[in-house]
Amino acid sequence: MTAAGRPRDPGVDRRIALAAVELFGEAGWAGFSVESVARQAGVGKASIYLRWQTKEQLLLDALAAHVANVADADTGTLRGDLVALARQLLRLYVGTSRKAALRMSVEAPTIPGLAQRCEELRQAQIRAARAMVKRGIARGELPEDTSVTLLLDTLCGGVVMHVMSTPSHLQSTLPDQIDTYAVRLVDFLLRPPLTAV
Amino acid sequence: MTAAGRPRDPGVDRRIALAAVELFGEAGWAGFSVESVARQAGVGKASIYLRWQTKEQLLLDALAAHVANVADADTGTLRGDLVALARQLLRLYVGTSRKAALRMSVEAPTIPGLAQRCEELRQAQIRAARAMVKRGIARGELPEDTSVTLLLDTLCGGVVMHVMSTPSHLQSTLPDQIDTYAVRLVDFLLRPPLTAV
The missing domain is CATH 1.10.10.60 (Homeodomain-like)
Structure with missing residues (x-):
C-alpha cells in the first residue's frame, strides 16, 4: 500500500x-x-x-x-449570546491565531485568489453576530430602534482593542481573563446610561 | 554648494x-x-x-x-473630546495610513529596534485618550466608577471594527461619513440604557 x-x-x-x-x-x-x-x-x-x-x-x-470560525450561539438570552460571542473573539485574538487574525484583515485583500473568499468568511461572521442581536430585539430585550451595527462594532472592536492595548509584559495574563472580560464588556454595553439625563 | x-x-x-x-x-x-x-x-x-x-x-x-499621532483634544466637554478622538482615529484608519496603522499593530512587535519605540508610541496614545475620559469624570460628566478602559476599548475598537467590517465596494464611501459616524458612535456609548431595568 x-x-x-x-x-x-x-x-x-x-x-x-x-x-x-x-x-x-x-x-x-x-x-x-x-x-x-x-x-x-x-x-x-x-x-x-x-x-x-x-x-x-x-x-x-x-x-x-481556525481563524474565521465565529459561530452563532443561541443561548436564549441576548446577554448570554453576546458573552458567548465576546468569548469566541477573545479566544481568537488571545491565542496562537491572534497574529493570523490580524494579518487576515490587513493582507487578505491583496492576496490573489484569497481576497473574495476571505471577504465571504468575514461577511458570514458578521451575519452570525447580527442574528444574535436581531433575536434580542425580536424578544423585546432591546428597543426596536437599536443600532445592530453600533452594538456589534463596539462589542467586537472592544475585544480587539483590549487585546491590542494590553502592554506586552501583560499579554500572558490575557488567557486567564477571557471570561471575566467578556462579561464586563457586555455588561458595560448593556448598562444603565453613563451620563446623567 | x-x-x-x-x-x-x-x-x-x-x-x-x-x-x-x-x-x-x-x-x-x-x-x-x-x-x-x-x-x-x-x-x-x-x-x-x-x-x-x-x-x-x-x-x-x-x-x-503620520500614523501614531493621536493627540489630546481639550474641547471643554466629554462628548466634544470623544467625538474629536473618534474623528482622529477614523481619519487614521480610513485614509492612506490605514494599512500602515493595522500593520504597525501586527508587525511592530517583531521588528528589531522598533518594538519598544512603537509600544511607547501606543502607550502615549492611550494616555492621551485616558486623560480625556478622566477630565469628564472630574467635571462630573461621568459617574466616578466609570471604567475608563471599557469606554475607550469600545470607542476606539468601534472605529477599527466599523472600518474593517465595511465591505470593499463601500470602502470608498467611508471618508464622507467620518463626522457622522464619530457623533453616532459617541452618542451610542453615552446613550440611555439599551435594556429596560
Whole structure:
C-alpha cells in the first residue's frame, strides 16, 4: 500500500492547518510557502500537496477552520449570546491565531485568489453576530430602534482593542481573563446610561 | 554648494515619510527597503540617508508623524473630546495610513529596534485618550466608577471594527461619513440604557 493510498489522518490535517495559521501570523503572505508549512508541521511537502493543490487553498482552509470560525450561539438570552460571542473573539485574538487574525484583515485583500473568499468568511461572521442581536430585539430585550451595527462594532472592536492595548509584559495574563472580560464588556454595553439625563 | 550642504526641504522630508508609510502599509516590513521608499518618493537613496541612518529610524519617524499621532483634544466637554478622538482615529484608519496603522499593530512587535519605540508610541496614545475620559469624570460628566478602559476599548475598537467590517465596494464611501459616524458612535456609548431595568 503506497503512502498516497492510506486513509488520510485527520491529526495530520489539523497539524498542517495549525502550522499554516502560525506561519502566516508570523511571516505574513510574503513568508508563506508550502515548504515552510511542511517544515513547521513536521511533514513532507508531498503530504501537503496530497491535500491541497495550492498554497492559497491551504491558507484559506486553515483560516476558515481556525481563524474565521465565529459561530452563532443561541443561548436564549441576548446577554448570554453576546458573552458567548465576546468569548469566541477573545479566544481568537488571545491565542496562537491572534497574529493570523490580524494579518487576515490587513493582507487578505491583496492576496490573489484569497481576497473574495476571505471577504465571504468575514461577511458570514458578521451575519452570525447580527442574528444574535436581531433575536434580542425580536424578544423585546432591546428597543426596536437599536443600532445592530453600533452594538456589534463596539462589542467586537472592544475585544480587539483590549487585546491590542494590553502592554506586552501583560499579554500572558490575557488567557486567564477571557471570561471575566467578556462579561464586563457586555455588561458595560448593556448598562444603565453613563451620563446623567 | 554640494547637495548635502543645501538646507533640507521639509516638503521632501514629508514626501519621503508618506512614501514610507504607504510602502510599509502595502508590503509590510518584509518589503520595506530604503531603495523602494526612494523610488516611491521620487528621490535618490542619498536624500534618505542624509536624513535617516537606518530604515528602522525612517519607518519609526514616519509612523510617529503620520500614523501614531493621536493627540489630546481639550474641547471643554466629554462628548466634544470623544467625538474629536473618534474623528482622529477614523481619519487614521480610513485614509492612506490605514494599512500602515493595522500593520504597525501586527508587525511592530517583531521588528528589531522598533518594538519598544512603537509600544511607547501606543502607550502615549492611550494616555492621551485616558486623560480625556478622566477630565469628564472630574467635571462630573461621568459617574466616578466609570471604567475608563471599557469606554475607550469600545470607542476606539468601534472605529477599527466599523472600518474593517465595511465591505470593499463601500470602502470608498467611508471618508464622507467620518463626522457622522464619530457623533453616532459617541452618542451610542453615552446613550440611555439599551435594556429596560
